Amino acid sequence: xxxxxxxxxxxxxxxxxxxxxxxxxxxxxxxxxxxxxxxxxxxxxxxxxxxxxxxxxxxxxxxxxxxxxxxxxxxxxxxxxxxxxxxxxxxxxxxxxxxxxxxxxxxxxxxxxxxxxxxxxxxxxxxxxxxxxxxxxxxxxxxxxxxxxxxxxxxxxxxxxxxxxxxxxxxxxxxxxxxxxxxxxxxxxxxxxxxxxxxxxxxxxxxxxxxxxxxxxxxxxxxxxxxxxxxxxxxxxxxxxxxxxxxxxxxxxxxxxxxxxxxxxxxxxxxxxxxxxxxxxxxxxxxxxxxxxxxxxxxxx
Numbered sequence: 001x002x003x004x005x006x007x008x009x010x011x012x013x014x015x016x017x018x019x020x021x022x023x024x025x026x027x028x029x030x031x032x033x034x035x036x037x038x039x040x041x042x043x044x045x046x047x048x049x050x051x052x053x054x055x056x057x058x059x060x061x062x063x064x065x066x067x068x069x070x071x072x073x074x075x076x077x078x079x080x081x082x083x084x085x086x087x088x089x090x091x092x093x094x095x096x097x098x099x100x101x102x103x104x105x106x107x108x109x110x111x112x113x114x115x116x117x118x119x120x121x122x123x124x125x126x127x128x129x130x131x132x133x134x135x136x137x138x139x140x141x142x143x144x145x146x147x148x149x150x151x152x153x154x155x156x157x158x159x160x161x162x163x164x165x166x167x168x169x170x171x172x173x174x175x176x177x178x179x180x181x182x183x184x185x186x187x188x189x190x191x192x193x194x195x196x197x198x199x200x201x202x203x204x205x206x207x208x209x210x211x212x213x214x215x216x217x218x219x220x221x222x223x224x225x226x227x228x229x230x231x232x233x234x235x236x237x238x239x240x241x242x243x244x245x246x247x248x249x250x251x252x253x254x255x256x257x258x259x260x261x262x263x264x265x266x267x268x269x270x271x272x273x274x275x276x277x278x279x280x281x282x283x284x285x286x287x288x289x290x291x292x293x294x295x296x297x298x299x300x301x
Contacts, residue, residue: 092114139272214290
């Protein structure tokens with residue numbers, strides 16, 4: 001038994017209390033106020049997609065991020081005061097934080113700290129359905145975690161263990177790093193095999209013209225896919241509703257072709273995910289026609 005409540009026209013299941021969050025961004029000299037606000041709106045949508053509720057946004061004009069705490073000392077104290085008074089669960093930064101910045105900010109604010117990369121990885125982990133998507137996301141997560149083990153001293157589940165597997169005097173962090181490197185190597189090999197299978201499938205599709213829908217995540221590619229192909233591809237008003245490539249055969253005026261929908265674009269996408277999702281980008285590269293879908297309410301001059 002659960003109850004649903006309405007908050008700002010969004011519905012939440014009260015059986016699981018949604019986490020509250022504040023957003024933090026820098027306004028650097030090369031960025032306009034409008035651009036920073038667009039980034040924050042996108043970050044807020046990411047938080048909502050992950051199941052959180054955004055309570056407040058903080059921005060600061062700086063020529064470059066503070067090496068220790070990303071924002072200045074005064075701004076960090078302002079954030080701390082709000083986090084304490086409103087009992088905020090998470091503070092999300094719009095740019096990727098270094099391991100030392102994460103450690104220092106966490107020490108000051110004493111709440112969960114996420115950056116944009118970590119948040120996107122969390123959403124991808126929730127959305128991954130196929131074996132390929134799950135492998136790609138896990139690889140990206142481990143590569144993100146590796147340089148941050150100094151602050152995240154984890155007791156990860158041992159993939160290999162037993163007598164004689166640890167060196168004398170090896171620390172927990174060194175052991176975890178060794179285990180992660182081994183798992184990364186395994187996942188990379190698994191992705192190579194998946195890529196080979198995908199390449200074989202592309203060749204087996206014959207000489208049909210290939211058309212790919214590309215564009216920003218949540219721009220409506222799945223909806224267009226369903227309209228053109230008369231199919232029922234999963235579509236939802238959230239970022240990264242699906243991570244898997246969908247291919248359908250379509251016939252228009254006796255002209256058959258293959259229509260594919262791939263994972264959408266987003267600003268400041270972590271480089272790790274770009275590399276890991278290379279096989280999905282290969283689908284676009286192999287296409288004869290790219291249809292770039294753009295929301296009419298958004299324009300760049």
